[in-house]
Amino acid sequence: MTDSAVIDIRPVAGDDLPAWTRAWGNGYLRPYAESNVDAIRSSADRDRFIGAFDKDRCVGTYRSSAQELTVPGGSFLPVSAISRVSVAGTHRRRGLLTKMVEMDLRGAFERGEPVAVLDAAQYPIYGRFGFGPSTAMAWFEIDVHRARLDPRRTNDTSGVLVVDPREYLKAAPEVYERLRAVQPGALRRDERWWQEATGQHPGPGPDRPEPFFALYMDPDTGEADGLLCFSAEERWGAMLPQSPLWVRDLVAVSPRAEAALLRYAVTVDWVTTVHLPYRAPDTLLPLWLGDPRAARISALSDYMWLRILDTPRALSARTYGIEASLVLEVADAAGYAAGTWLLEGGPDGASCTRTTRGPDLRIDVRILSSLYLGDDSATRLAALGGTEEVRPGALARVDAMFRTGRRPWSPRAVLGTRYQAGAP
Ligand SMILES: CC(C)(COP(=O)(O)OP(=O)(O)OC[C@H]1O[C@@H](n2cnc3c(N)ncnc32)[C@H](O)[C@@H]1OP(=O)(O)O)[C@@H](O)C(=O)NCCC(=O)NCCS
Known part of the structure; x- marks a missing residue:
């Protein structure tokens, strides 16, 4: 060796x-x-x-x-x-x-x-390099028979248009761009990404059968407000259909688009289980069903990991829940994010500069990175170590500033066949 x-x-x-x-x-x-x-x-x-x-x-x-x-x-x-x-x-x-x-x-x-991100295949690998989990994902499995959606109520899915890959490719990127502009945790999908997702350009990995595509066209504006991509398998048991359906991508920019696309997926004939992976844990999707308990969470996990490299640029790029200031002493063994920083922020913007003032809070870059998109609570994570509240009330102030009304979400599409084989 x-x-x-x-x-x-x-x-x-x-x-x-x-x-x-x-x-x-x-x-x-x-x-x-x-x-x-x-x-x-x-x-x-x-x-x-x-x-x-x-x-x-x-x-x-x-x-x-x-x-x-x-x-x-x-x-x-x-x-x-x-x-x-x-x-x-x-x-x-x-x-x-x-x-x-x-x-x-x-x-x-x-x-x-100023920041690096990744999807960690295994939890223990990246913390030592200053990364912390920054978004979470819930994987739902919907029992169609318990969902209490009546397939005869076709009004519930009006606006849904089943399309071919080329039609989808024309409209879907724009829908995603509109979501990305308002969805903390989202990443860009470039043209090549869309071509691979629709099979117009071969991607790395095994050949994949073509999935099914649908759009939601808003009846008032005529604009595409949602996209759905799924695959399904024809499966029978003694004359009874038992087909699973795997949602590969579901993105909507309005609640009615989201509701209609989900209802469409859940009322596809022959389908008995709908797999809905990689959603924010606070997604509204189950609440569009007649009985939200029909959507069981089969996995709840950390998802996108994040590492702050440039503290002032990262912290001044986002807005905060309340107008407040905070002195953070950031520890970073690799040096990049380390220093004592004065953060002054609010709902309209923020500034972050080096300061000689004493800290309100000492915090490891790993923890700060986990808090950055607003998904976790400093008060909660403090129990695990990696923070020291120097001035009483600092943890609560971090939470009031950093946390967001809705949890961040990293919308991912599942392109490969592994998803079907490997549903948890
Ligand atoms: C994860 C992987 C890349 C690690 O590579 P590696 O060269 O062995 O990592 P290093 O030697 O630099 O290890 C750095 C530290 O992380 C730890 N570590 C690495 N992989 C780990 C794992 N899977 N679980 C727990 N600890 C791990 C090592 O023990 C080491 O810590 P130590 O110095 O205290 O022993 C390798 O195991 C791999 O290829 N796994 C399969 C593919 C994969 O999961 N890739 C990650 C995709 S996000």
């Missing part, structure tokens, strides 16, 4: 891509395909792919790309989005991931990206 000190961690060149793609596939249990290399070769921010090489063998993969995150108040913050993180089973626990993270976070900081 080669000493980890001699493993070369470096940006990935064009010639490395087949080996890099194979190593990533090994880590993510995805069989190698030539088409994956092509998809990866043409992806954005190719200069931000990192590989770990043991002589000529690729044993670690990592990438980041420029993204935009919607923060409370509606600003789009430039962020570094990390993905494709893997280390070969033969080279684990020797610090390769640590070195790749360090190289990439330094790059993000130098490029001026």
